[in-house]
Amino acid sequence: MENEVIFEVRHLKKHFKLERGQVLKAVDDVSFAIRKGETLGLVGESGCGKTTCGRTGIGIYEKTSGEILFKGQDISTFKHQQLKEYKKKVQMIFQDPYASLDPRMTVADIVAEGLDVHKLYKNKAERMSKVYELLKLVDLTSEHAGRFVHEFSGGQRQRIGIARALAVQPEFLVLDEPISALDVSIQAQVVNMLMNLQKEMGLTYLFIAHDMAMVRHISTKVAVMYMGKIVEMAETNELFENPIHPYTKSLLSAIPIPDPLAEEKRRQSQITLEGEVLSPINLGAECSFCRRCPSKAATCQHSVPSLIDIGGGHLVACHNAART
Amino acid sequence: MANELLKVEDLKVDYHTYAGIVQAVRGVSFSLEKGKTLAIVGESGCGKSVTARSILKLIHEPGQIDKSSKILFEGKDVNSFSAKELQSYRGGDVSIIFQDAMASLNPTMTVGKQIVENILHHNKMKKTDAKKRAVELLSLVGITDPERRYKQYPHELSGGMRQRVMIAIAFANNPKLLIADEPTTALDVTIQSQIMELLRSLKNEYGSSIILITHDLGVVAGIADEVAVMYAGVIVEHGSAKDIFYNPKHPYTKALHEAVPRVDNKRSDTLVSIAGSPPDLINPNPGCPFSSRCKHCMNICTKEMPPSYSFDKGHEASCWLHALDESEFK
Numbered sequence: 001m002e003n004e005v006i007f008e009v010r011h012l013k014k015h016f017k018l019e020r021g022q023v024l025k026a027v028d029d030v031s032f033a034i035r036k037g038e039t040l041g042l043v044g045e046s047g048c049g050k051t052t053c054g055r056t057g058i059g060i061y062e063k064t065s066g067e068i069l070f071k072g073q074d075i076s077t078f079k080h081q082q083l084k085e086y087k088k089k090v091q092m093i094f095q096d097p098y099a100s101l102d103p104r105m106t107v108a109d110i111v112a113e114g115l116d117v118h119k120l121y122k123n124k125a126e127r128m129s130k131v132y133e134l135l136k137l138v139d140l141t142s143e144h145a146g147r148f149v150h151e152f153s154g155g156q157r158q159r160i161g162i163a164r165a166l167a168v169q170p171e172f173l174v175l176d177e178p179i180s181a182l183d184v185s186i187q188a189q190v191v192n193m194l195m196n197l198q199k200e201m202g203l204t205y206l207f208i209a210h211d212m213a214m215v216r217h218i219s220t221k222v223a224v225m226y227m228g229k230i231v232e233m234a235e236t237n238e239l240f241e242n243p244i245h246p247y248t249k250s251l252l253s254a255i256p257i258p259d260p261l262a263e264e265k266r267r268q269s270q271i272t273l274e275g276e277v278l279s280p281i282n283l284g285a286e287c288s289f290c291r292r293c294p295s296k297a298a299t300c301q302h303s304v305p306s307l308i309d310i311g312g313g314h315l316v317a318c319h320n321a322a323r324t
Numbered sequence: 325m326a327n328e329l330l331k332v333e334d335l336k337v338d339y340h341t342y343a344g345i346v347q348a349v350r351g352v353s354f355s356l357e358k359g360k361t362l363a364i365v366g367e368s369g370c371g372k373s374v375t376a377r378s379i380l381k382l383i384h385e386p387g388q389i390d391k392s393s394k395i396l397f398e399g400k401d402v403n404s405f406s407a408k409e410l411q412s413y414r415g416g417d418v419s420i421i422f423q424d425a426m427a428s429l430n431p432t433m434t435v436g437k438q439i440v441e442n443i444l445h446h447n448k449m450k451k452t453d454a455k456k457r458a459v460e461l462l463s464l465v466g467i468t469d470p471e472r473r474y475k476q477y478p479h480e481l482s483g484g485m486r487q488r489v490m491i492a493i494a495f496a497n498n499p500k501l502l503i504a505d506e507p508t509t510a511l512d513v514t515i516q517s518q519i520m521e522l523l524r525s526l527k528n529e530y531g532s533s534i535i536l537i538t539h540d541l542g543v544v545a546g547i548a549d550e551v552a553v554m555y556a557g558v559i560v561e562h563g564s565a566k567d568i569f570y571n572p573k574h575p576y577t578k579a580l581h582e583a584v585p586r587v588d589n590k591r592s593d594t595l596v597s598i599a600g601s602p603p604d605l606i607n608p609n610p611g612c613p614f615s616s617r618c619k620h621c622m623n624i625c626t627k628e629m630p631p632s633y634s635f636d637k638g639h640e641a642s643c644w645l646h647a648l649d650e651s652e653f654k
Contacts, residue, residue: 046512156601184580185367185597186601188598191597195594210513213584213585216585254516255513255542256545257542257587258569259545260546260566263546267546272517272521273514
């Protein structure tokens, strides 16, 4: 039996109104569901809307339209107490551990902020013992509690951010590029920690990243975004071994492999794209990828392909895939 | 070696700060042959960028290149260059491109003018000829419609195109050596592969040597002939790309390989992480810089800096573990 769906968005749209009546469709008709204990990797190049998608999904940005369901309930129907409870269950970890922690607060106060807001302790002693427990969970010690953020390295700061998120016992975490600001040797530390915590606490993750190798490592399912839309979504190994959408194919073929012989092979079989990502402002009724697509057909310029299941839960938005 | 283009001997760079003297580079030596590509790999703060900038004498206060350090370019000591010699050396024989192209380009000048500036500085030619050459360079680096782009400002270009402009400026005078300091770190992966392809083709066409500074082993695998792995201001291992990728001898190099997942591998359970973080360079301990994080740390590792042990042709690693191997052989 499959686990229950923790988090689901249906036809989520986030459009930003610009000057002179222009519209930027940062997130355009995105749907996905994440089951308990799973990780959905959301990948794409900068500006494709993956961060906006994550933020709109948990309600940091107000959505333009669509539905957001947490454990099957529409979050727009939540009132006061329910909303507070929801915000406790959903937490976020940010990319930049230097910008996302207040430099004037001690580590203890940062970690306990969620506890304070939701009044999750009876007295000061209990507050501190909870803080120490959380710090231990992320491999820091109680000694660190009284210090300020500037005394820590990037990896340690990211772990403080994780402790802060875990303080309120969330069920669902949005990880927005949690490791891209860190050094290689530190990335592995943080990723291992995230994966262990997931196992121990039964957490569910939305992992937003551009590092495809890391996404493959951590995710159970992967969604590829291009210009505000999901163009392909499948189980991780299926997506990496059998990519269908021409954008996914070219994206995967562009990733360098740390092995000279394998890298030589990759370069020979690489699918190089023409041009760069177009501006997502005022898109017409065409496939957003068709101007760079190596296998475009006449229909691609006249209609937007919809995301269809080509079997086994492998979803692709491409006219060519739909035909075969 | 007749083909030797650059030789760096015992490079030391100190930064005099309020907190104390930061020993950013602590005795780095390497040499580079004509037409070869050397990749210097390491984490942030390991001194790889400082090493690269020292080659162009681009170290400013409070930084200081130690007087005993030697940087020989075609046999001439860069440290003793006069201001005028430095001017023709920088951007002429040796060019550099940086990670952040937007910060390196002048936002108030058209990109064409910035290329012309570098051409005219090093060559006596008419402005109109220099302009023609600049347009040629723009098309050489793969910019479509170069005449139109020539008149544009950096903010009108995308990140990938700005990096192409930087490369055009760098190649304006057919440099013998190009230093590329994290040239693709700020770019998306599809653009990164375009830029690396461009560097490869320019290298083949002009026969330039390249020193590539990066933390991405994938990028290294595609272009490097030789690799130097830096950690805490020293080169811990140096060898051909094959040595470093297939037969690494230093625990740090091995750990780096194990810490990155490969996109062509199935999901595995855990990455091998390197515990701890790099040491403080104000008061580095006298032993091996990696000792505090090393799985194989022995008593001697914390007390004495390991010497460099040689393996196959040109493959060297500084690690006490290999002292054991040697005594075993005897």
